[in-house]
Amino acid sequence: EVQLVESGGGLVQPGGSLRLSCAGSGFTFSSYWMHWIRQAPGKGLVWVARMSTDGSTITYADSVKGRFSISRDNAKNTLYLQMNSLRVEDTALYYCTRNPITDEAHWGQGTLVTVSS
Amino acid sequence: EIVMTQSPATLSVSPGERATLSCRASQSVDSNLAWFQQKPGQAPRLLMSVASTRATGIPARFSGSGSGTEFTLTISGLQSEDFAHYFCLQYNNWPWTFGQGTKVEIK
Numbered sequence: 001e002v003q004l005v006e007s008g009g010g011l012v013q014p015g016g017s018l019r020l021s022c023a024g025s026g027f028t029f030s031s032y033w034m035h036w037i038r039q040a041p042g043k044g045l046v047w048v049a050r051m052s053t054d055g056s057t058i059t060y061a062d063s064v065k066g067r068f069s070i071s072r073d074n075a076k077n078t079l080y081l082q083m084n085s086l087r088v089e090d091t092a093l094y095y096c097t098r099n100p101i102t103d104e105a106h107w108g109q110g111t112l113v114t115v116s117s
Numbered sequence: 118e119i120v121m122t123q124s125p126a127t128l129s130v131s132p133g134e135r136a137t138l139s140c141r142a143s144q145s146v147d148s149n150l151a152w153f154q155q156k157p158g159q160a161p162r163l164l165m166s167v168a169s170t171r172a173t174g175i176p177a178r179f180s181g182s183g184s185g186t187e188f189t190l191t192i193s194g195l196q197s198e199d200f201a202h203y204f205c206l207q208y209n210n211w212p213w214t215f216g217q218g219t220k221v222e223i224k
Contacts (some may be wrong), residue, residue, distance in 0.1 A: 045153070045161065045204055047213040061212045062118065095160055101151045101208055103173045107160035 001024040004096050005059045009111030016086050020111055022079040027106075030054075030074035032099055036081050038092035039110075048094070049081065062096030064090075086115045119143050119207050123216035129224040130195050138219045140188040140205035146185045148212075149209035155202045164203075192221070193217065 007021040022034070036048040049060045049070040058070055069082040079096050093110040100107070120143040130136045138149065148168040153161040163172045165181040168188055172198050178193045192199055205216040 022188050044217045045155075045206075046213040047206075047215065057212050101163065101206070103163075105163045105172070109160060 001080055002098075004098065004106055004108035005010055006094060006096055006108045008078075009094065009113045011114045012078045012086055013117050014086060014115055016115070017082070017084045018086065018113060020081040020083065020096075020113070022081075022108060023079045024079070024098070027098070029072075029077040032104070034072060035100055036070060036094060037100065038090075038094045038113075039113045040092045042091075046092070051079070054092055059071035077117075083113070086113075088115050089108065091115045118212060119146060119210050119214050121205055121207055121214050121216035122198075123203075123205055123219050125219060126217070127220045127222060129222050131224045132195055132197060134195055134224075136195055136199075136221050138190040138192075138203055138221070139190040140183075140190070140216050142186045142188075142207055146207040146209035149207060150181075150183070150188050151206045151208060152179075152181055152190045153204045153206065155204065161204065188201045195221070197223075 003025045005023045012018050033052055035050045038046050038048050051058050051070045067085045071080045091114050093112050095110045096108050098106045122141045124139045135147040150168045152165040154164050155161040164175050164179055168183055180189045180191045182189050200221055202218050202220050
Protein backbone atom coordinates (compact mmCIF):
# COMPACT_ATOMS: atom_id res chain seq x y z
CA GLU A 1 0.00 0.00 0.00
CA VAL A 2 1.28 3.42 -0.97
CA GLN A 3 1.75 5.69 2.03
CA LEU A 4 3.05 9.20 2.55
CA VAL A 5 3.41 10.27 6.17
CA GLU A 6 4.28 13.86 7.02
CA SER A 7 5.80 14.93 10.32
CA GLY A 8 7.63 17.84 11.89
CA GLY A 9 4.85 20.37 12.14
CA GLY A 10 4.14 22.38 15.27
CA LEU A 11 3.93 25.80 16.83
CA VAL A 12 6.75 28.21 16.04
CA GLN A 13 7.23 31.94 16.56
CA PRO A 14 7.49 34.33 13.62
CA GLY A 15 11.03 34.30 12.30
CA GLY A 16 11.59 30.74 13.46
CA SER A 17 12.39 27.57 11.58
CA LEU A 18 10.94 24.10 11.14
CA ARG A 19 11.87 21.08 9.06
CA LEU A 20 9.06 18.93 7.72
CA SER A 21 9.58 15.33 6.68
CA CYS A 22 7.52 13.08 4.43
CA ALA A 23 8.23 9.37 4.59
CA GLY A 24 7.16 7.32 1.61
CA SER A 25 6.49 3.59 1.57
CA GLY A 26 4.87 1.00 -0.65
CA PHE A 27 6.38 2.39 -3.84
CA THR A 28 9.73 3.19 -5.47
CA PHE A 29 10.21 6.63 -3.94
CA SER A 30 13.19 7.50 -6.11
CA SER A 31 11.09 7.19 -9.28
CA TYR A 32 8.68 10.00 -8.50
CA TRP A 33 8.71 13.76 -8.57
CA MET A 34 7.48 15.03 -5.22
CA HIS A 35 5.64 18.20 -4.24
CA TRP A 36 4.66 20.16 -1.14
CA ILE A 37 1.23 21.80 -1.18
CA ARG A 38 -0.25 23.72 1.74
CA GLN A 39 -3.70 24.76 2.92
CA ALA A 40 -4.35 27.46 5.48
CA PRO A 41 -7.20 26.61 7.90
CA GLY A 42 -10.51 26.92 6.07
CA LYS A 43 -8.81 28.18 2.93
CA GLY A 44 -7.79 26.90 -0.49
CA LEU A 45 -4.78 24.97 -1.72
CA VAL A 46 -1.43 26.60 -2.50
CA TRP A 47 1.37 24.79 -4.32
CA VAL A 48 4.69 25.36 -2.50
CA ALA A 49 7.56 23.46 -4.10
CA ARG A 50 8.55 20.47 -6.21
CA MET A 51 11.61 18.33 -6.70
CA SER A 52 12.59 15.94 -9.46
CA THR A 53 13.50 12.32 -8.87
CA ASP A 54 17.21 12.99 -8.51
CA GLY A 55 16.92 16.45 -7.00
CA SER A 56 18.35 18.19 -10.05
CA THR A 57 15.19 20.22 -10.74
CA ILE A 58 13.60 22.32 -8.01
CA THR A 59 10.88 24.93 -8.26
CA TYR A 60 9.39 27.16 -5.56
CA ALA A 61 6.37 29.38 -5.24
CA ASP A 62 7.38 33.05 -5.12
CA SER A 63 5.91 33.37 -1.62
CA VAL A 64 8.46 30.94 -0.17
CA LYS A 65 11.46 31.44 -2.46
CA GLY A 66 14.58 32.21 -0.46
CA ARG A 67 13.02 31.04 2.80
CA PHE A 68 12.05 27.41 2.13
CA SER A 69 14.26 24.62 0.82
CA ILE A 70 13.02 21.29 -0.54
CA SER A 71 15.27 18.24 -0.50
CA ARG A 72 15.05 14.46 -0.56
CA ASP A 73 16.97 11.41 0.56
CA ASN A 74 16.08 8.59 -1.78
CA ALA A 75 18.00 6.08 0.34
CA LYS A 76 15.65 6.92 3.22
CA ASN A 77 12.54 7.34 1.02
CA THR A 78 12.02 10.75 2.57
CA LEU A 79 11.18 14.22 1.30
CA TYR A 80 11.98 17.32 3.36
CA LEU A 81 10.94 20.93 3.55
CA GLN A 82 13.23 23.24 5.50
CA MET A 83 11.27 26.34 6.41
CA ASN A 84 13.15 29.40 7.66
CA SER A 85 12.08 32.97 8.47
CA LEU A 86 8.55 31.74 9.05
CA ARG A 87 5.69 34.21 8.86
CA VAL A 88 2.19 34.17 10.31
CA GLU A 89 0.87 33.67 6.77
CA ASP A 90 2.80 30.39 6.49
CA THR A 91 0.37 28.85 8.97
CA ALA A 92 -1.18 25.89 7.15
CA LEU A 93 -1.55 22.16 6.83
CA TYR A 94 1.37 21.02 4.70
CA TYR A 95 0.79 18.05 2.39
CA CYS A 96 3.40 16.12 0.53
CA THR A 97 2.17 14.65 -2.72
CA ARG A 98 3.36 12.27 -5.38
CA ASN A 99 2.59 13.27 -8.98
CA PRO A 100 -0.57 15.14 -7.95
CA ILE A 101 -1.96 15.51 -11.48
CA THR A 102 -1.61 11.92 -12.66
CA ASP A 103 -3.37 8.62 -11.98
CA GLU A 104 -0.44 7.83 -9.70
CA ALA A 105 -1.32 10.77 -7.48
CA HIS A 106 -1.08 10.18 -3.77
CA TRP A 107 -1.29 12.59 -0.86
CA GLY A 108 -0.31 12.33 2.76
CA GLN A 109 -2.66 13.46 5.51
CA GLY A 110 -0.63 16.57 6.18
CA THR A 111 1.25 18.12 9.08
CA LEU A 112 0.07 21.35 10.68
CA VAL A 113 2.40 24.31 10.97
CA THR A 114 1.27 27.18 13.18
CA VAL A 115 3.28 30.40 13.20
CA SER A 116 2.26 32.60 16.10
CA SER A 117 3.74 34.61 18.92
CA GLU B 118 1.68 34.10 -11.85
CA ILE B 119 -1.56 32.87 -13.39
CA VAL B 120 -4.63 33.68 -11.33
CA MET B 121 -7.38 31.07 -11.28
CA THR B 122 -10.88 32.27 -10.44
CA GLN B 123 -13.64 29.82 -9.57
CA SER B 124 -17.34 30.57 -9.52
CA PRO B 125 -19.59 30.41 -7.73
CA ALA B 126 -18.02 30.27 -4.28
CA THR B 127 -20.94 28.17 -3.05
CA LEU B 128 -23.39 26.14 -5.11
CA SER B 129 -26.58 24.80 -3.51
CA VAL B 130 -27.92 21.80 -5.37
CA SER B 131 -30.51 19.14 -4.66
CA PRO B 132 -29.48 15.50 -4.83
CA GLY B 133 -30.02 14.12 -8.33
CA GLU B 134 -29.63 17.50 -9.98
CA ARG B 135 -26.75 18.79 -12.08
CA ALA B 136 -23.97 21.02 -10.76
CA THR B 137 -21.91 23.22 -13.04
CA LEU B 138 -18.68 24.69 -11.67
CA SER B 139 -16.56 27.24 -13.51
CA CYS B 140 -12.86 28.01 -13.47
CA ARG B 141 -11.28 30.90 -15.33
CA ALA B 142 -7.57 31.52 -15.92
CA SER B 143 -6.03 34.98 -16.19
CA GLN B 144 -4.15 33.79 -19.28
CA SER B 145 -4.27 30.71 -21.44
CA VAL B 146 -3.28 27.43 -19.81
CA ASP B 147 -4.10 25.36 -22.92
CA SER B 148 -5.70 22.17 -21.57
CA ASN B 149 -3.35 21.89 -18.59
CA LEU B 150 -6.10 22.08 -16.03
CA ALA B 151 -6.97 19.64 -13.26
CA TRP B 152 -9.93 19.38 -10.89
CA PHE B 153 -9.77 18.11 -7.33
CA GLN B 154 -12.43 17.15 -4.81
CA GLN B 155 -11.86 17.65 -1.10
CA LYS B 156 -14.04 16.52 1.79
CA PRO B 157 -13.66 17.80 5.37
CA GLY B 158 -10.64 16.35 7.12
CA GLN B 159 -9.39 14.63 3.99
CA ALA B 160 -6.64 15.28 1.48
CA PRO B 161 -7.72 16.38 -2.00
CA ARG B 162 -8.51 13.72 -4.60
CA LEU B 163 -7.78 14.12 -8.30
CA LEU B 164 -10.93 14.05 -10.41
CA MET B 165 -9.80 15.27 -13.80
CA SER B 166 -6.65 16.20 -15.66
CA VAL B 167 -5.97 17.64 -19.11
CA ALA B 168 -9.25 19.47 -18.57
CA SER B 169 -11.49 16.53 -19.47
CA THR B 170 -9.76 13.22 -18.69
CA ARG B 171 -11.24 11.48 -15.66
CA ALA B 172 -8.79 9.99 -13.20
CA THR B 173 -8.97 6.27 -12.56
CA GLY B 174 -12.03 5.33 -10.56
CA ILE B 175 -13.88 8.62 -11.02
CA PRO B 176 -17.51 8.02 -11.97
CA ALA B 177 -18.80 9.03 -15.39
CA ARG B 178 -21.18 11.55 -13.83
CA PHE B 179 -18.15 13.83 -13.53
CA SER B 180 -17.18 15.55 -16.76
CA GLY B 181 -14.81 18.35 -17.62
CA SER B 182 -14.59 20.70 -20.56
CA GLY B 183 -12.84 23.80 -21.78
CA SER B 184 -9.44 25.00 -22.91
CA GLY B 185 -7.50 28.21 -22.91
CA THR B 186 -8.99 30.31 -20.14
CA GLU B 187 -12.47 28.93 -19.53
CA PHE B 188 -13.17 25.56 -17.93
CA THR B 189 -16.18 23.75 -16.54
CA LEU B 190 -16.67 20.79 -14.25
CA THR B 191 -20.12 19.24 -14.49
CA ILE B 192 -21.51 16.74 -12.02
CA SER B 193 -24.63 15.08 -13.38
CA GLY B 194 -27.06 13.51 -10.96
CA LEU B 195 -25.44 14.63 -7.72
CA GLN B 196 -25.05 11.91 -5.14
CA SER B 197 -24.68 12.42 -1.41
CA GLU B 198 -20.96 11.70 -1.55
CA ASP B 199 -20.44 14.51 -4.09
CA PHE B 200 -21.17 17.30 -1.63
CA ALA B 201 -17.69 18.67 -1.05
CA HIS B 202 -15.23 21.39 -2.04
CA TYR B 203 -13.86 21.46 -5.58
CA PHE B 204 -10.65 23.12 -6.69
CA CYS B 205 -9.18 23.72 -10.13
CA LEU B 206 -5.42 23.78 -10.73
CA GLN B 207 -3.47 25.07 -13.69
CA TYR B 208 -0.20 23.27 -14.36
CA ASN B 209 0.71 24.96 -17.62
CA ASN B 210 3.04 27.49 -16.03
CA TRP B 211 5.18 27.62 -12.88
CA PRO B 212 4.18 28.24 -10.25
CA TRP B 213 1.17 25.99 -10.41
CA THR B 214 -1.86 27.86 -9.10
CA PHE B 215 -5.19 26.75 -7.67
CA GLY B 216 -8.55 28.41 -7.74
CA GLN B 217 -10.04 29.42 -4.41
CA GLY B 218 -12.59 26.63 -4.59
CA THR B 219 -16.32 26.03 -4.94
CA LYS B 220 -18.31 24.44 -2.15
CA VAL B 221 -21.12 22.22 -3.39
CA GLU B 222 -23.73 21.97 -0.65
CA ILE B 223 -27.07 20.30 -0.27
CA LYS B 224 -30.01 22.51 -1.12
